[in-house]
Amino acid sequence: MKIGILTHYTVVNQGAVLQMYALSRWLKEHNHDVKILTYNKNFDFNSVEKARYSLSIKNYPFYFKEYVLKKGVGLSWFNVKKQILYKKFNKEMFEYENYAQSHTDITVVGSDEVFSLAVGCNMMMYGHGINTNKLVAYAPSFGQTDIKRIEKYNCKELISSGLLKFKNISVRDENSAIVVESLIGIKPEIVCDPVLLYDFTNTHTKIKEIKDSYLLLYSYDRWMIDKNEIESIKSYAQNRGLKIASVGTYHKWCDYNIVCNPIEWLEYFRGAKEVITDTFHGAVLSIITNRKTAYFVRNLNSNKLNNLLTYFGLEERIMKEVSTDEIERIQSKDIDCDMLNTRLKEYRKSSEKFLMDSLM
Numbered sequence: 271m272k273i274g275i276l277t278h279y280t281v282v283n284q285g286a287v288l289q290m291y292a293l294s295r296w297l298k299e300h301n302h303d304v305k306i307l308t309y310n311k312n313f314d315f316n317s318v319e320k321a322r323y324s325l326s327i328k329n330y331p332f333y334f335k336e337y338v339l340k341k342g343v344g345l346s347w348f349n350v351k352k353q354i355l356y357k358k359f360n361k362e363m364f365e366y367e368n369y370a371q372s373h374t375d376i377t378v379v380g381s382d383e384v385f386s387l388a389v390g391c392n393m394m395m396y397g398h399g400i401n402t403n404k405l406v407a408y409a410p411s412f413g414q415t416d417i418k419r420i421e422k423y424n425c426k427e428l429i430s431s432g433l434l435k436f437k438n439i440s441v442r443d444e445n446s447a448i449v450v451e452s453l454i455g456i457k458p459e460i461v462c463d464p465v466l467l468y469d470f471t472n473t474h475t476k477i478k479e480i481k482d483s484y485l486l487l488y489s490y491d492r493w494m495i496d497k498n499e500i501e502s503i504k505s506y507a508q509n510r511g512l513k514i515a516s517v518g519t520y521h522k523w524c525d526y527n528i529v530c531n532p533i534e535w536l537e538y539f540r541g542a543k544e545v546i547t548d549t550f551h552g553a554v555l556s557i558i559t560n561r562k563t564a565y566f567v568r569n570l571n572s573n574k575l576n577n578l579l580t581y582f583g584l585e586e587r588i589m590k591e592v593s594t595d596e597i598e599r600i601q602s603k604d605i606d607c608d609m610l611n612t613r614l615k616e617y618r619k620s621s622e623k624f625l626m627d628s629l630m
Contacts, residue, residue, distance in 0.1 A: 285551025312390030396432025486542035
């Protein structure tokens with residue numbers, strides 16, 4: 271069958287692209303013709319993001335201020351190299367069609383925060399205007415969006431009417447399940463993110479190896495910039511005899527800043543002695559690679575990250591604050607790999623069943 275995937279395909283983000291890769295690979299390995307469906311993203315609710323993604327001469331001052339002056343030359347050059355690398359990776363890995371012009375047997379909406387209203391409302395994500403025989407929602411998330419925000423932006427009717435078009439609906443976290451049930455009276459199944467669904471055991475690629483034993487840090491460049499957080503991580507790493515490698519994102523204070531594509535990113539996780547992360551997909555990769563990890567949950571991702579860590583029994587590895595004492599408290603404890611892998615196997619099995627049944 272011809273299957274279209276609607277997700278955040280333009281985001282230059284390790285986790286977003288890896289989940290798109292994982293879902294497309296899973297579908298291809300089940301003998302489907304897979305297309306990534308393109309669209310113009312809406313930024314009506316966030317003027318800063320709208321300016322960032324608007325390519326025009328009049329926005330050059332914005333780019334210069336936001337990227338060169340505010341973030342610095344090092345970060346700006348890192349992101350330029352990352353953009354180039356991702357453009358090449360996406361061109362090699364995916365086939366694209368515009369959602370309004372494509373006709374598919376099935377369109378799968380998800381994964382990632384495609385239901386979120388953080389920056390704007392994208393009607394196609396809720397099933398509107400899609401030329402397909404069947405709509406399936408696989409592991410989408412509302413992120414931090416709740417009913418209050420939906421009502422604030424007058425999107426309740428649009429989202430509700432769209433969700434009723436879906437033949438099968440699943441979500442990635444409890445908050446998203448609550449929102450869907452509140453809107454249409456249907457409680458969706460909670461399934462795993464595609465990066466957990468797809469078995470990456472035999473997926474490998476060559477990387478530029480780090481000769482030192484390293485602590486892998488994965489945090490967006492706008493996070494882990496507090497002076498106390500930085501000094502705490504540096505102190506812990508020094509005490510442990512570890513170098514700090516920021517892989518996929520740029521942090522000037524780290525020993526290594528590595529530009530890599532999503533598959534290379536996975537390999538760096540495999541080689542890490544320990545991990546510190548405050549992101550959802552950073553946590554996902556720490557789980558599938560069985561890395562000893564200290565997690566920090568921020569208000570901007572608390573719904574999805576808490577849900578994930580709770581499912582895998584990792585609540586005790588959540589730092590109350592990013593401090594040397596907290597990191598040492600958590601990293602002094604080994605992880606139960608057998609427990610992680612057993613829960614992953616169970617999660618994957620139930621999620622595969624949902625997806626297989628939805629494609630019939």
